[in-house]
Amino acid sequence: TRGMLAKSYEAAFAARIFEQIKGFGSYGFPESHAASFALLTYASSWLKRHEPAAFACALINSWPMGFYSPDQLLQDARRHTLQTRPVDVRHSGWDCSLEPFGQAQPAIRLGLRMIRGFREEDARRIEQVREAEPFLDVHDLGRRARLDARALELLADAGALRGLAGHRHKARWAVASVEPQLPLFAEGTVIEETTVSLPLPSRGEELLSDYALLGTTLGPHPLKLLRGQLKARRCRDSRELAKLGHGRPIRVAGLVVG
Known part of the structure; x- marks a missing residue:
């Protein structure tokens, strides 16, 4: 003053x-x-x-931010009937993207950024060489995109090679047969591997691999696989809670997301 x-x-x-x-x-x-x-x-x-598809896609690409994980965002998108598509080296770029779909909203294609430990520079090379010509198989992918064994193994474990090699077990077998590329044999002939019949991964195996590598799943909700066991333990589901009296002890189960 x-x-x-x-x-x-x-x-x-x-x-x-x-x-x-x-x-x-x-x-x-x-x-x-x-x-x-x-x-x-x-x-x-x-x-x-x-524009719910574009909104969800942008939020996932901006992660980490806010309070919601990609898994929560994708579960919400599916509850609102949005089409979500898996990581696939034939279609995915580094970022999640939108693809045409015969509905009001486009589909969300998960990007290679979803794979834990996968390098952006490897994803960018995949994008670049794929524009010139589609990949023929895992050997062609590894050679043209110059991917090392670690990158190929991550793609196989994440289910991103399904379109080139089949399910995860087949994909892991396929990448194990890719030899390191030496300059002298850069244009050499790929040795054909013996065909092996491998079993399909179980739903539980797929779920564990999804969460370990991607942090989410496009398969059934984890609790769906445990529904029978939870009922046997008298766990209540969310639909029953509103009908129960106040102060009554109950048992519930859920998924820790944060």
Whole structure:
């Protein structure tokens, strides 16, 4: 208030103005913070309502951010009947993308970024060489995209080679037969491996591999595989909870997501 007094303002007036400024300082930042978030919330709500596929796809590509994991976002997308497609080296880029689908909303194609430990530079090479010509098999993929054994193993374990080699067990067998490429034999003939009949992975194996490599699954919800065991242990499902009385002890099961 000294500056105001020096300019001949009355002390009572100066004190009143100071108190008003001090009061605004206690809520000025929250007010502006709330206003900016209100705009973001409005825009997000509009996108979620009118362009849910693009909204979910963008959120996954922006992860890590916010409170929701890709698994939660994809489970929500599926509950809202959005089509989701798996990681596939024949179609996936680094980012998740939108693909034409015969419905109002496009399908969400999971990107190679979903594979834990997979390098972006490897994904970019896959994108680049695939534009020139589709991959013939796992050997062709490894040679043209210059992928090392680690990258091929990650693709196999993530189920991303299904279109080139079959299910995960077959894909793992296929990548094991890819020899390191040496300059002298860069254009050499690929040695044909003996065909081996391998069993299909069980639903449990697929689920474990999905969560270990991708952090999500496009298969059945994990609890669906345990439904029988949970009922045997008298666990209640979410549909039953509203019908139960207050204060009654019950047993439930769920998936820890964060």
